[in-house]
Amino acid sequence: MTATLGAPPRRLPREADVVQRGRTTLVVLVAIAGVVGIAGGIFFATTAGDVEGAGLALLYALIPLPLLWWTFWWLDRYEPEPPRYKLAAFVWGGVVAVVIALGLQILAELWFDLTLEQMATYLAPVTEEPAKALFLLLTVLRWRRIIDGVLDGIVVAGIVGIGFAFMENIGYYAVSYLGEADAIGPTGASGAAATFFVRGVVSPFAHPLFTASVGIGLGLAVGRRSTVAKVALVAGGLAVAMLLHGLWNGSASSGRPELFVLTYLLLGAVLLGYGVLAVVARFRQVRTLERSLHYVALRGWIHPDEVPYLSRFSYRKAARTYAAAHYGPDTARAVRRYQELATEMAFLHDAVMTGRRKPHGVERTFALLDAMHAVRPWVRLPPPLRVPRHLS
Structure with a gap:
């Protein structure tokens, strides 16, 4: 029988080939946004002022990516989402969400007289978290089968958060190298290394954690029939994301080490809780x-x-x-x-x-x-x- 059949065709049938529409459009849009993102990342890196600073900014931003990507890949193994959607989530976080958040922040600076601490504590969470969450909402509206539970919500939201953190970190490392960081401290390679320790070693899961709150709310919402319940769950998830983000930024910019430590422990507990929830959901998938x-x-x-x-x-x-x-x-x-x-x-x-x-x-x-x-x-x-x- 094997000899009669010969080798299987090089391109095996896929369900997406039968029922999916808009695939080419998505690929093209992601490719365009990806090119823009690469250009934007290089531009942010060059604000460090020289080749060494730009190289360090890019290197430090890349280092946490394998661990972060592996985490969400492991969670998504049993019911994996199409790679193009994961890539689209990363690109949205690193390009589209950054553009939306920056645009809103620039407008807010023109309209209001805000201190750096106020911008970090209040403005950043209310502009960045909705910008990231918009991808999840569009995903449900356009491709409802991608997010059909809590684990899917955590995975997609986490990848959006990874993309946003990646692009944001490039800018932070470049500014730290140049010596214009908010906090007083070392500059040059030492300054970039110190910022990398805080953002890339101590808190690499910060942005994925914030956005995962929206993913959990959305994952719970898709199983509800009541529109009121759906809106409440999504809005609640977004509110939690902004609250956690505001607590983190506020403690970091407050200049009070004890407040930062307490907030760090709180967010660590939340991260552990979300991790347990994700593992339990994964076991239920099995x-x-x-x-x-x-x-x-x-x-x-x-x-x-x-x-x-x-x-x-x-x-x-x-x-x-x-x-x-x-x-x-x-x-x-x-x-x-x-x-x-x-x-x-x-x-x-x-x-x-x-x-x-x-x-x-x-x-x-x-x-x-x-x-x-x-x-x-x-x-x-x-x-x-x-x-x-x-x-x-």
Whole structure:
């Protein structure tokens, strides 16, 4: 049979190819904004005054990115959002949100006589957090299936926050190098290093934490039928984001170390709470995936012996390793795609069966099943596992 089928096609079917519109427009807009962001980042870096300062500003802004990106990638592994949306979230945070916030702050400076402390404590939170949150609102309005729970909200919001912090940090490091930072302290390379310690080492999760409050509110809101409840949850999340942001900026600019330490401990507790919430939500995703796949198997859409190799990551990896070792990389690629399609189908099927509103949910479920069936002839899985009784 393998010889008859030959190698799987290089481009395997994707659900997005069947039901999604506006993909090209999104890619083009993200590309344009990305180019603008690169130019803007270089411009902010050059405000350091020389090549060394610009290089340090860019380097220090880049250092925390792998850890931050890995954190949200790990949280998003079971029901991953399309990479283009993650990239769009990062670009929005680093470009669009920065432009909106800066524009509002410049107007506020022209209209009001504000001190630096007032700008940091009050103006920055009420301009920056709504600018970041706007991406999440637009995502729900345009692509409602991207955020359908608390974990999705945390992931998307966190990535927006990463983008915003990245661009903002370039400016802070450049200003610190030049010696025009708000706080009195060292300048040059030492000044940039001191600011990096505060922003890149001590508090790299600050902006993702603030924006995650909006993501949690929005994740809770999408499951509500009442419009009043939805608005209240989103508004509450935004209010918490602005409050946390204001507390952080106010304590940092107050000149009172004890206030800064207390605020840091408070935000650390909030971060820990959000982290626990995200991990619990991720664990629930695993249970949902397994439950839905078993139900799909009972309906005869997939074979029951496939379920372990489509759910737990250890078994999924073992299946790909087995396929690569016994049948080659093309078969391993087919197994990976089959697993991806099954995961997306299972979560969507569970949402439809539990009554959650999903645009074209039934049609998309069958489109995913069709794509799975198109890939299945090239899939080779290991021998069946003994499934625990509580999962059968």
